[in-house]
Amino acid sequence: MVVGAGLAGVRSVEALRARGFAGTITLMGEEAHRPYDRPPLSKSVLLGETDSTVVDSDLDALEVDFRAGVAAKGLRPGVVETTEGEVAYDGLVIATGARPIRLRGDGEQHVLRTIDDALELRARLVAGRSVAVIGAGWIGAEVATAARRAGCEVTVVEAADLPLSAALGPVGAHTARWYGQAGVDLRLGTSVASVDHDGLTLADGSRVEADVVVTGVGVRPAVEWLAGSGVELDNGVVTDEHLRTALPGVVAAGDCAAWWSRRYGRRLRVEHWDTALGAPEVAAATLLGGDAVYDPVPYFWSEQFGHMVQYAGHHDGERLVLRGDPATDVKWGACWVADDGRLAAVLAVNRPRDLLQGRRLIEGGQRLDVGRLADPAVALRDC
Ligand code: FAD
Known part of the structure; x- marks a missing residue:
């Protein structure tokens, strides 16, 4: 069973089927809509360019019992209490996202x-x-x-x-x-x-x-329905690196999940589209008995005032190196570099190549030449 019919929810259904799970899957969401993407809401939808952002996913072909307009109210082992009665489960994905403050x-x-x-x-x-x-x-x-x-x-x-x-x-x-x-x-x-x-x-x-x-002052994880359930809550649903919660047979993914990151040696909860896209793969594998680890370099983007702003990684006190002059250049960026010369995070403003190359450098853990990094004419992969 999957609770929360946003991107993480529908991707969980897809991942379960892709891994050969042939049993019944119920996808429950409190909104009256089919799963849709949120990033365009503040971009093309607000700009009047589109009215629908429904995710391109064939729920019929996935043979999912999709219940729109149904909210989970509580959880006890093996049973989700909903606004339309109790639903039993063998395995559960929590994907209830977040709500605005x-x-x-x-x-x-x-x-x-x-x-x-x-x-x-x-x-x-x-x-x-x-x-x-x-x-x-x-x-x-x-x-x-x-x-x-x-x-x-x-x-x-x-x-x-x-x-x-x-x-x-x-x-x-x-x-x-x-x-x-x-x-x-x-x-x-x-x-x-x-x-x-x-x-x-x-x-x-x-x-x-x-x-x-x-x-627009932020969101809180939508986990109030899990109070007293045995699922540990601390700034979202606490999971290990396999996205497993404290309750057997229950995993969590997307905006609501605070997972243990091996890469950063700390718990992360990332409210971005790429996490909702990627985490369900691991959540589904875990639910089906695998031992995959979720350990991405977090990534997000924003389109504001005509600028494409992209960020990958995670920084916390590392040395800041600017690429270009933000006061005069339309294309500029920033890198956060650890003491050992490894890239911790990259910001790319109208420089999509920096983002791609920077993300790879963070994943690969190469040491960089900080002097070259500050020169925006030098490609990041050559630093
Ligand atoms: P959600 O999308 O929140 O889906 C969770 C679903 O669960 C919701 O439909 C909710 O109604 C439902 N639910 C909640 N509680 C219950 C319950 N008790 N029972 C049943 N259902 C429940 N990210 C980027 O990286 N780049 C962007 O440019 C970007 N732009 C964004 C713009 C906007 C306007 C918003 C809102 C978000 C944006 N994001 C962006 C963030 C990204 O959209 C989210 O990270 C992503 O939607 C998270 O997906 P999710 O499935 O985890 O949660």
Whole structure:
């Protein structure tokens, strides 16, 4: 049985069948939709280029018992309690993803997680309207991009002193000028006290008037239904490197899973598409008795203000080396290099080749010449 019919859920079904599992598979999801991709929601859907992002997966051919609009409410060994009664299982994949955080206040507050959220928000992005976006993270930047393209007046309010601080640290500061160039009013170091009617009240008591408020301040793993089940929870579902949970016959994958990474020697929970795509392969193998290990170099991308931003790896205090000058170059990047000369992480802005080559270097663990790394004219694979 697979609970959660997002990308990780449907990929789990595919992986189980690809590995020859011929038994019954139930795929249960609380949304009323077939599994769909979320990255386009804040890009092509908000921009009005498409209305559907349904995953290209033939549920009939997979012979899956797909139950849309059914939520899991609880779990005990061998049984999932759902809004439509109990369902027994022999093996279970937990793939319930994450839910957006909402802020205090009585005002209307849009979030962006589902196709319904995206279509509703798109309808509100009308030329001339004022839009306040809370959070200059990945979602906030992409929403601001779409809102400007729709002709809205956009203010982005960010509590930190720079955009993307959680993911990129000081490098995020180099994306701040994109906001101004796009005509977005970016207010850094500004905390929101509450979302009220007609806008925001800030922590200092001042107001940001807005017709539309979008909150993009992060997500929390959707694991409340697992409380008391015996599955260990700590910032998501705790798993080992095989994606096995504390409960026999139960694995987890995607945004909800905090897995043990051999590569980084710590637990990781990565809220990105590539993880939902790749982890189910290992989750399915584990469920069927294999001993595959999930140990990727994490990867994600974002499209904001006309820039393709890609990141691979994981950094935590390594030496930062810029490739190019973010103040003048359209194409630039950053590398985080460990003391022993190995690449820990790479950021590529409009430099897709850096991303590909950097990801391979991280996987291969080669030592690099840091002097050459700083020269954007030198290909990463030649450093
Ligand atoms: P989800 O996609 O969240 O799917 C989980 C499903 O489980 C949901 O349908 C949920 O309703 C359902 N569910 C939850 N609780 C229950 C329950 N109790 N019972 C039954 N069903 C339940 N990543 C990138 O790398 N690059 C991007 O550019 C990018 N852009 C994004 C843009 C947006 C707007 C969003 C929202 C995400 C974006 N991501 C991006 C992240 C990426 O989409 C996620 O990492 C990915 O969707 C995670 O897949 P998942 O299957 O683990 O979880």
